[in-house]
Amino acid sequence: MAFSVPVDLDLIAQRHSVRSYKNESLTRDEVSQMEEALSELPKGPFGGEVRLTMLDAKALQLKGERLGTYGVINEAPYYLAGAVSWGTKPLADYGYVMEHAILAATKLGLGSCWLGGTFSKSAFKQAVGLKSGEFLPAVSPLGHEAPKKRLVDKLLCFVSRSKTRHPFESMFYNAMGDPLTEQAAGEWAKPLQAVRLAPSASNGQPWRIKMTEEGFHFALAHTGSFQDIDLGIAMAHFELVAQSLQLNGHWQTTDLPETTLALWKL
Numbered sequence: 133m134a135f136s137v138p139v140d141l142d143l144i145a146q147r148h149s150v151r152s153y154k155n156e157s158l159t160r161d162e163v164s165q166m167e168e169a170l171s172e173l174p175k176g177p178f179g180g181e182v183r184l185t186m187l188d189a190k191a192l193q194l195k196g197e198r199l200g201t202y203g204v205i206n207e208a209p210y211y212l213a214g215a216v217s218w219g220t221k222p223l224a225d226y227g228y229v230m231e232h233a234i235l236a237a238t239k240l241g242l243g244s245c246w247l248g249g250t251f252s253k254s255a256f257k258q259a260v261g262l263k264s265g266e267f268l269p270a271v272s273p274l275g276h277e278a279p280k281k282r283l284v285d286k287l288l289c290f291v292s293r294s295k296t297r298h299p300f301e302s303m304f305y306n307a308m309g310d311p312l313t314e315q316a317a318g319e320w321a322k323p324l325q326a327v328r329l330a331p332s333a334s335n336g337q338p339w340r341i342k343m344t345e346e347g348f349h350f351a352l353a354h355t356g357s358f359q360d361i362d363l364g365i366a367m368a369h370f371e372l373v374a375q376s377l378q379l380n381g382h383w384q385t386t387d388l389p390e391t392t393l394a395l396w397k398l
């Protein structure tokens with residue numbers, strides 16, 4: 133079954149990190165719609181196997197298992213968590229697949245927040261039943277956003293300047309290596325804007341994309357495990373918004389020029 137949640141640039145613009153939640157559960161309908169979206173998740177573009185599940189935080193707490201986030205998140209009724217097995221770029225695969233689930237949650241009006249660092253690894257590993265050969269790179273709370281942010285939430289937004297993004301022209305380039313304007317990007321400006329608005333670890337926005345006749349060459353300004361997750365997230369945003377505009381292309385992830393990590397081939 134193909135991923136059926138419609139994702140356009142408006143939905144991408146609605147998503148933001150939510151760290152303060154209302155103390156209320158998800159409705160049965162929200163849970164079942166999320167589960168349906170999880171059953172339709174695509175495979176990762178680099179070939180790693182990703183599985184994702186919803187964890188009921190209250191039910192686990194009753195069993196004495198606390199899904200801790202060092203106080204960064206409060207009152208979230210559910211968590212999205214999973215595991216990826218080794219592939220060529222397992223973290224990018226995880227970012228790509230989990231961002232589909234995050235956008236499905238956004239579509240339902242639910243809040244989410246990628247957590248790569250501030251979560252208790254052992255509790256989540258146990259809750260997802262991590263097997264050997266698998267690892268758990270990141271999780272996200274799911275729930276209804278609280279009307280007011282807590283102080284820790286405001287501080288984290290301020291520190292990561294989470295509302296700001298680099299200018300379009302400083303992330304995207306033309307075939308000559310010169311800055312790409314939105315006008316020159318033409319119909320591809322929206323998929324590129326979707327990358328620009330993507331979440332990234334510490335709001336680092338490491339994506340650098342070169343538009344050539346062949347397609348869009350995705351690279352990273354700095355590398356590391358979180359940046360690989362950021363790469364996968366950006367690939368999901370680009371592809372889903374291209375699809376919403378009926379713009380064609382497909383991922384090529386092998387036999388690439390040295391600095392290209394993935395190519396959206398036209």
Ligand SMILES: Cc1cc2nc3c(=O)[nH]c(=O)nc-3n(C[C@H](O)[C@H](O)[C@H](O)COP(=O)(O)O)c2cc1C
Pocket residue numbers: 147148149150204245246247248249250251270288292293294295329330331332333334335358361362365
């Ligand atoms: C891979 C990854 C890891 C992240 N880890 C954390 C984290 O451990 N704690 C946290 O509070 N936010 C974390 N974030 C959220 C980012 O800080 C946030 O996405 C960024 O500041 C942009 O803000 P926005 O999501 O509201 O657009 C992470 C984001 C990504 C993509």
